[in-house]
Amino acid sequence: MTDVAPDQCVFCQIANGTAPASIVHEDELTLAFIGLRQFHPGHTLVIPRAHFADIRELDERTGAALMASVVKITAAVGKAFPNEGLSLWHSIGPAAFQEVPHLHIHVHPRLHGDDFLRVYPGALPTSQAHEREAYAATLRQHL
Numbered sequence: 001m002t003d004v005a006p007d008q009c010v011f012c013q014i015a016n017g018t019a020p021a022s023i024v025h026e027d028e029l030t031l032a033f034i035g036l037r038q039f040h041p042g043h044t045l046v047i048p049r050a051h052f053a054d055i056r057e058l059d060e061r062t063g064a065a066l067m068a069s070v071v072k073i074t075a076a077v078g079k080a081f082p083n084e085g086l087s088l089w090h091s092i093g094p095a096a097f098q099e100v101p102h103l104h105i106h107v108h109p110r111l112h113g114d115d116f117l118r119v120y121p122g123a124l125p126t127s128q129a130h131e132r133e134a135y136a137a138t139l140r141q142h143l
């Protein structure tokens, strides 16, 4: 996923002005533009200008700028378009259905019953406390 050259990456092309997009916000490190597919009107993408495959590659400065832009865009989408809620969506890799290998955060207006972004395929049992503690211990070893 990280092997895409910036000159072949459509989001890099949007960031450097060589591909068209309906840009709604830009600053030194980030930009936001209207998504091609509008499940509900207002679906917007927020990206870093520089090519990062996903959030794991971000430096702290770019990460802070990206989150600041996500906050700004999410608030604006929530005011500008009909919604009963909002979803933020970032996928990493093909198993998570990442289509463009340049970090992007989707901001989606949501409506009750829209059947979009169903996170769990069905009812799941609540995990046991000892399982959660074991997972937390595993995760802490990788921080």
Ligand SMILES: [Zn+2]
Binding pocket: 006, 009, 010, 011, 012, 013, 050, 051, 052, 101, 102
């Ligand atoms: Zn890129």
